[in-house]
Amino acid sequence: MNIEIVGKFYDNHSLTIINRNIALELTKYHNVFITSLDSFDPTHGVEKNIVKTLKELQGKEHPENGPDIQLRHSYPPIWQWPVNEATKVVYIQPWEYPKIPFEWQYKWETFADHVIVPSNYIRDVAVRGGINPKKITTVPNGYNEKVFNKEAKPLTRYGINPDKFNFVYVGNSQWRKGLDLLINAWHNCFKSYDNARLIIKDSPQIYGKNSVLNELIKMQYKTDCAKVLYIDDPLTDEEMAGLFTASKVVVHPYRAEGFGMHIQEAAACGCVPILPDTGPHQDFIPDDVGRRIKTHPKHVDITSGQIFAQKPGDSFTMMNSHTFMNEPDGQSLQKMLQWAYHSHDKKDYFEKVKNTTFPNTWESVVQSYVKVLEDLHDTQPRAIRH
Amino acid sequence: MAKKKSVISLISYDANRFLPNSIKRYYNYVDEIILGIDKDRITWSGNSFSIDEDALWTELSQIDGDGKISIIEEDFHQSKVAIENDNYERNFLKEQCSHDWIFSFDADEMLVNAKSFFYDFCPIVEPYMYKMDICMTWATPYKVLTDNDGNSQTLMIANTDDTPFFGENQGVVTSKDSTFTYARWTDKSGAGGNRLMSPLVALHWSLCRPEKELHEKIHNIGHSDLVEKDPFYQIWSQVTWDNFHELENFKTSGLGEAQWPKVIPIPSSQVEEYLVQNLGRAY
Numbered sequence: 163m164n165i166e167i168v169g170k171f172y173d174n175h176s177l178t179i180i181n182r183n184i185a186l187e188l189t190k191y192h193n194v195f196i197t198s199l200d201s202f203d204p205t206h207g208v209e210k211n212i213v214k215t216l217k218e219l220q221g222k223e224h225p226e227n228g229p230d231i232q233l234r235h236s237y238p239p240i241w242q243w244p245v246n247e248a249t250k251v252v253y254i255q256p257w258e259y260p261k262i263p264f265e266w267q268y269k270w271e272t273f274a275d276h277v278i279v280p281s282n283y284i285r286d287v288a289v290r291g292g293i294n295p296k297k298i299t300t301v302p303n304g305y306n307e308k309v310f311n312k313e314a315k316p317l318t319r320y321g322i323n324p325d326k327f328n329f330v331y332v333g334n335s336q337w338r339k340g341l342d343l344l345i346n347a348w349h350n351c352f353k354s355y356d357n358a359r360l361i362i363k364d365s366p367q368i369y370g371k372n373s374v375l376n377e378l379i380k381m382q383y384k385t386d387c388a389k390v391l392y393i394d395d396p397l398t399d400e401e402m403a404g405l406f407t408a409s410k411v412v413v414h415p416y417r418a419e420g421f422g423m424h425i426q427e428a429a430a431c432g433c434v435p436i437l438p439d440t441g442p443h444q445d446f447i448p449d450d451v452g453r454r455i456k457t458h459p460k461h462v463d464i465t466s467g468q469i470f471a472q473k474p475g476d477s478f479t480m481m482n483s484h485t486f487m488n489e490p491d492g493q494s495l496q497k498m499l500q501w502a503y504h505s506h507d508k509k510d511y512f513e514k515v516k517n518t519t520f521p522n523t524w525e526s527v528v529q530s531y532v533k534v535l536e537d538l539h540d541t542q543p544r545a546i547r548h
Numbered sequence: 549m550a551k552k553k554s555v556i557s558l559i560s561y562d563a564n565r566f567l568p569n570s571i572k573r574y575y576n577y578v579d580e581i582i583l584g585i586d587k588d589r590i591t592w593s594g595n596s597f598s599i600d601e602d603a604l605w606t607e608l609s610q611i612d613g614d615g616k617i618s619i620i621e622e623d624f625h626q627s628k629v630a631i632e633n634d635n636y637e638r639n640f641l642k643e644q645c646s647h648d649w650i651f652s653f654d655a656d657e658m659l660v661n662a663k664s665f666f667y668d669f670c671p672i673v674e675p676y677m678y679k680m681d682i683c684m685t686w687a688t689p690y691k692v693l694t695d696n697d698g699n700s701q702t703l704m705i706a707n708t709d710d711t712p713f714f715g716e717n718q719g720v721v722t723s724k725d726s727t728f729t730y731a732r733w734t735d736k737s738g739a740g741g742n743r744l745m746s747p748l749v750a751l752h753w754s755l756c757r758p759e760k761e762l763h764e765k766i767h768n769i770g771h772s773d774l775v776e777k778d779p780f781y782q783i784w785s786q787v788t789w790d791n792f793h794e795l796e797n798f799k800t801s802g803l804g805e806a807q808w809p810k811v812i813p814i815p816s817s818q819v820e821e822y823l824v825q826n827l828g829r830a831y
Contacts, residue, residue, distance in 0.1 A: 320675065321675050371741060375676065375680070375744065376744055376745055379669075379672050379673055379744060380745070380831065382672045383668060383669050383672055383747060383831075389672075391675065392676075
């Protein structure tokens with residue numbers, strides 16, 4: 163089977179990481195070639211031999227009749243018809259909010275042959291939005307178990323001291339990520355004399371510059387809270403793994419998330435996860451691993467700039483302006499942070515996470531992709547094409 | 549161990565009036581102070597200046613109990629463009645510094661809360677010293693007048709609610725690998741990014757000086773080309789105790805982009821206290 167993957171391949175955005183790994187793994191099963199929407203940039207630190215393989219996949223001659231399947235994974239989605247009528251179009255589509263844009267439902271129904279989403283949470287959102295349930299499959303995002311494991315060498319750059327009780331947060335300052343909740347909780351929980359540290363790994367190269375560092379510094383100066391380390395450099399996978407093994411707890415008090423790849427990676431490195439009591443992580447973090455923050459439904463205007471930072475290509479027709487989102491409770495978050503630092507029974511939780519196997523390696527994930535794509539290949543194209 | 553700190557500052561026409569007092573504010577918190585003076589006693593704008601050097605050296609040596617101060621003489625008026633000389637002098641002095649963390653305070657800036665800044669704030673921002681420049685806030689006295697009872701009153705730039713106007717920030721801390729590109733703005737912070745705000749407030753006597761000295765100042769500063777045709781000086785000289793309240797929402801000359809809401813009189817002996825009480829508003 164000839165499979166074309168369309169998306170970005172060379173930076174460290176979550177979509178790109180997924181594309182890269184699917185492409186590399188899928189070549190073991192089928193003839194894969196890629197159409198990259200970005201170009202190689204050495205600042206992203208992607209391994210040389212991986213770049214070499216990607217370049218080979220990019221330079222491969224396309225089959226005369228086009229690919230059998232075109233796998234599209236980008237944001238915003240690409241809505242063009244494939245060049246060859248016989249090519250089946252499959253979307254991999256992440257989404258975070260509780261309602262999908264109406265256009266997606268319409269366009270997927272019109273000409274997508276299948277849609278793959280990374281979590282059952284998104285699948286439910288899409289099905290509630292009108293997608294034919296037979297047309298949408300959940301395949302989780304994977305992780306590289308050779309890099310993200312408990313043996314990774316702890317990162318000691320940026321002033322990180324693995325002997326401190328480090329909490330790690332990975333993400334940007336978008337409202338949905340809940341960093342504001344974490345910052346508020348932090349200065350209420352820990353003072354400068356505590357041995358606790360909060361490490362925030364941001365990615366302004368992807369999500370844009372922000373004022374987080376200024377806010378964190380002001381908070382430390384004004385509240386005398388425990389130290390916060392802010393890292394906005396791009397890190398390699400190995401360095402990310404080292405960040406996790408240098409940390410005890412991964413905390414992600416998100417309001418809306420599509421999957422949460424770093425949660426899976428951090429847990430595989432032995433971090434105890436502190437997460438909301440509901441959300442897509444429920445697919446891959448067992449309920450008894452880590453602790454959960456209570457949430458309550460909060461009424462929000464999803465079209466507000468504070469809630470959703472619009473990008474070119476976004477569309478909100480019929481998405482409705484009002485919805486409910488799961489708001490993590492600030493007090494519950496504080497309780498969990500303090501429990502992690504102070505509690506005597508936390509050893510059991512560390513043992514639990516250490517003894518848990520996280521099954522979504524890229525190898526196993528791509529086997530699921532192969533099944534979806536092979537099943538699809540055996541079906542007739544949608545009638546609307548003829 | 550805390551990163552060592554070097555200060556660069558400049559000796560020019562106003563050194564006798566301001567420099568020793570300015571250095572006293574930060575002397576105890578830094579490790580090295582590099583002062584630059586033009587070897588021909590010529591300003592960046594190409595005008596001659598003279599200061600009482602004997603008095604200045606005596607005062608500086610009285611302050612310098614720990615031997616932190618060095619004075620560098622060099623040709624700082626090579627260009628006909630004042631700002632180029634300004635940049636050159638700061639970069640030249642920076643190169644003479646022994647330490648990587650570079651603090652740049654001008655002679656007419658009196659730090660109000662130096663202790664808290666150096667002891668409490670600097671350790672927090674130290675991990676970011678190579679990536680970000682640090683800004684301080686100016687508090688600006690406008691003119692010293694005598695009231696009807698013969699008391700000295702300092703007109704302070706203020707908000708409409710009479711609190712100090714803290715709307716102007718200035719980059720003052722960078723690292724040795726930076727290049728000053730517009731006075732104290734560097735290649736890191738000049739475009740507006742990579743700036744960390746700080747609680748540091750300096751009483752900036754830039755405009756608040758005797759008329760003759762103000763005239764000398766605005767014709768010799770790095771951006772003197774911008775203020776030459778500015779009505780600021782003429783307006784300033786006409787402000788009296790009887791009419792100062794008419795100054796509202798007025799322009800700041802070539803010293804910044806902010807509009808100043810008003811001026812309020814503060815007894816000259818209480819100016820610092822007025823600022824200290826309002827420090828929380830600056831950060």
